[in-house]
Amino acid sequence: MDVKSLIAKRVAMELKDGDVVNLGIGLPTLVSNFLPEGVNITLQGENGMLGLGPVKAPGDEDYEVTNAGGFPIESLPGSCYFDSATSFAIIRGGHVDVTVLGALQVDAKGNIASWMVPGKKVPGMGGAMDLVVGAKKVIVAMEHTVKGEPKILEECTYPLTAVGVVKQIITEMGVMDITGEGIVLREIAAGCTVESVQSATGAKLIIPKNLKVMQVD
Amino acid sequence: MDVKSLIAKRVAMELKDGDVVNLGIGLPTLVSNFLPEGVNITLQGENGMLGLGPVKAPGDEDYEVTNAGGFPIESLPGSCYFDSATSFAIIRGGHVDVTVLGALQVDAKGNIASWMVPGKKVPGMGGAMDLVVGAKKVIVAMEHTVKGEPKILEECTYPLTAVGVVKQIITEMGVMDITGEGIVLREIAAGCTVESVQSATGAKLIIPKNLKVMQVD
């Protein structure tokens, strides 16, 4: 299994039956491919939909039913649609149980930077700021490092998406919870050592007595 | 023609083709019976509807399509429905052209008191405060006096519904515009004299040179 699928699969195990979930573009969209047996979730698209199905095959392009990336998708039974103000009333109002998104940086205080790299072209924050503030639980799903540099830091250096919102980080190296004391390494990937994870991390990891091996099967 | 129908008929002449109009309970609801030829208006019901038709006959009672008085009504072609927040977004946002309502008192500054009489049981303001603040034009349609006492005053004494919102008062005695200078008597009913109107009014009326006779035919 490739790294992205591995991360997505582990994220999927965090979801509960009945959860309303918003999946960010990229790696997070893979999560819906790995839902455990008996776990049915409702996907929310911030462009105005509940009950998103898979992306349609090219050629069957109906731009009146798209995901937040602008791609035409299937609509599942029980789905519905609404305008952008209503969509963000749902998001901001705390009616999305989990949002899963990537990040450029996450820090020990739960701060997240995910929308701009200083000096590079700025694409805009889209709905990310609303999603991370509004969702009941924010899971960052990303590769542990970028070009060998840590993305998990004591303090983010890039412009923030929001302050103190991230509850959990899931990477190919492990599962980390962000707590009042700092970042706790709950699970470690097979083949990693505490030392190897710590050296790939820019914040001091708290290692609990019951550190588990990350299971994805 | 009875007094209420006379007032309603004169109010109807103020409406323009295409106007979105909210009619208060009582006398104002009569206005839609007297629309001039070629004038089509859209009635708004603050309980969540555009395109109200007439009240249904007893026995055909569908409480899922009612007017703001709670009575089942017909729905006209081109009508639509919405929730209360959306209904008042329409009202507060200035998308109702004219609201016609009764009043307990109106004054020379355009203040209106229409929702409670001190010392009597208070029914609540319902949507009246929103309607008079939100509508582009507020017309008060009422009998000129109550038990011989003037309802048009220099200053309202009852608790206000809103400040400075009334543009026009139409009674069985005449048509009055509220201006920065005070209340201008634009039209006087046949059979009334300026003196008789003034003596039934608790505010100084401004009498323009071109005072007209109120026409309702």
Add this chain to the structure above:
Amino acid sequence: MNKLTTAEEAVKKVRDGDVLLVGGFLKGGSPETIIKALLETSSAKNLTVVSNDTGTTETNMIKVMQQGRVVKVLATYIGGNPVTGQMLIDDPESVILYPQGTLAEKIRCGGAGIAGFYTPVGVGTVVEKGKEKRVFEGREYLLETGLRGNVAFIKATIADKAGNCYMRGTSKNFNAIMARAADYVIAEARKIVEVGELDPELVTLPGIFVDALVQSEDVL
């Protein structure tokens, strides 16, 4: 997720001291089956009722109030319910009246994560008492805050078993917004269908807002 249950079971979620958001506009769209269950099978007291009008003499809320279980009311028009009228006379603090659009927007904001909003409605009236007044572009506005409830009672015309609700005509009223602003939402529906049978474009209220779904006895 089949949310279907009975009104009796659903109203067990109502606790002493709860704030209840009760949909409907006079008789239109009033969740009478749920209110009847509250009346007959629940003993929850010290309740606050948020409602456009607290119903009429023909509806069930007046009977709950006659049991002395409602200690506070937030409403816009109470002319149809003399018990609420009497409460206001006996204790002016026990009945808070809001302009209808302000009450609707307070509830919408409560459900939308918005803490407060500035409305021009009520300026210069008793409604402004105790509220911050602020000028934007030369016009005065009042600060009103978001409002939420512990439990909402709402009525739909058709619902699917996942709780997606279609509210026909003017029955949307406060039903559609209150369901978004409560911790626990009980919906009664005149007709209940399987998931997938309701046209997605007719969904007034997404099923994610509904916790318990009950068959309406449609007593009105």
Add this chain to the structure above:
Amino acid sequence: MNKLTTAEEAVKKVRDGDVLLVGGFLKGGSPETIIKALLETSSAKNLTVVSNDTGTTETNMIKVMQQGRVVKVLATYIGGNPVTGQMLIDDPESVILYPQGTLAEKIRCGGAGIAGFYTPVGVGTVVEKGKEKRVFEGREYLLETGLRGNVAFIKATIADKAGNCYMRGTSKNFNAIMARAADYVIAEARKIVEVGELDPELVTLPGIFVDALVQSEDVL
């Protein structure tokens, strides 16, 4: 009231210096027929464009911008339109980025007569710059103000001749809210029917908000 006209006629309402509210979400529900008329038949300049994303390289707004007629942009995501990206680099004041829900709510408030609202989104980020911060029940919120435009361009799936619009699926997006917050609203519809032919329960946008209705060429 038959509001049917041509896109060329309708865009004559756009004046130099106008604020344009342009519906759509990337390619979804983008009012391309109207934007194309603006591109080809209007000379209005010094325009401010309010749009979720200012479209993509495949849509028409980028061409209007290449004509140098857009001097300011308010948007949430501009990754699909490199001209907007370049504007931001050349003059950071010319492109204002908002969180998507904040932009949507600003527009809703602009249309709803609400002067401002308090949102928790953006607190602690660059978005809070210059904005009032206020604590409600222990949590920080930013004051955001309502936003209106001179002209709105929107797209519907079906409209009747009175302007009642049904916007299918996710094409509701900013179309449904922008039409409520502009002085003059131009709607294009893929299909236009007689008044009475559209199911009232499918009306996303009441016709009272629409000033001019044009047949969509549905160029996407």
